[in-house]
Amino acid sequence: MIEIKKLSYKYPGATRFALDNIDLTIEDGKYVAILGHNGSGKSTFSKLLSAIYKASSGKIIIDNIEINAENLPEIRKKIGIVFQNPDNQFIGATVEDDIAFGLENKKINFTEMHDIVLKYAREVGMIDHLDREPQNLSGGQKQRVAIASTLALDPQIIIFDEITSMLDPKGRSDIYKIIHDLHKKTNKTLISITHDMDEALLADKLIVFSGGKVVAIGTPLEILKNKEIIELAKIDSPFVYKLSEMIEGVNPTYDESQLIEEICKLK
Incomplete structure (x- = not known):
């Protein structure tokens, strides 16, 4: 379980809080979509949750472990994040190298590593592209590799930070299917930062941010039928x-x- 208690964050030099006194609970195994207009605080929330940023105040507790300097190595084993631009995540010279990179850092033996790479390359539909250079892939293929690289590390929580915003409709549809299938087949907690309502409809729960605060929590249909929230959060x-x-x-x-x-x- 993820518990957020009185969480606030202010960027250096800013005059107002990007996140202001947030209280939330996200249950294990749920698929949650975080919605909001640009500047609402949703991407800042993802950076705090993945321990990239340090909170100005408040607490983030994951499986009864509070995120702090002492617990960072343990927390980062539990959380994986896939970014908006997959080019920012690529390390390896080939697709296979990139999926294997995190496993090499964990000192997984070669035979086990090879099996894991093949498993997740197959799951995201990239098994026939293992020898290709990541920079020569399409946008959708790059995101598939980024997802496979994260899955290979087997985190309990995966954050998808606007991962379809740079893709064409076909690429978005392919990524939606991967996430939806992942939700059906595993008990992982999936948190998608998005402004795409077609994706949000697939989630168990929506959390809506506006002005650095949580303004609504509910099922997709509960949120989408609330015209006041739709207008406030500028949701399409x-x-x-x-x-x-x-x-x-x-x-x-x-x-x-x-x-x-x-x-x-x-x-």
């Missing part, structure tokens, strides 16, 4: 809802199955 409606609004005789809906059913009833 998902594609399925926009489409349902455009079709005469169909009730606006966030449920793709319901939309298809209503369209089939039209004469």
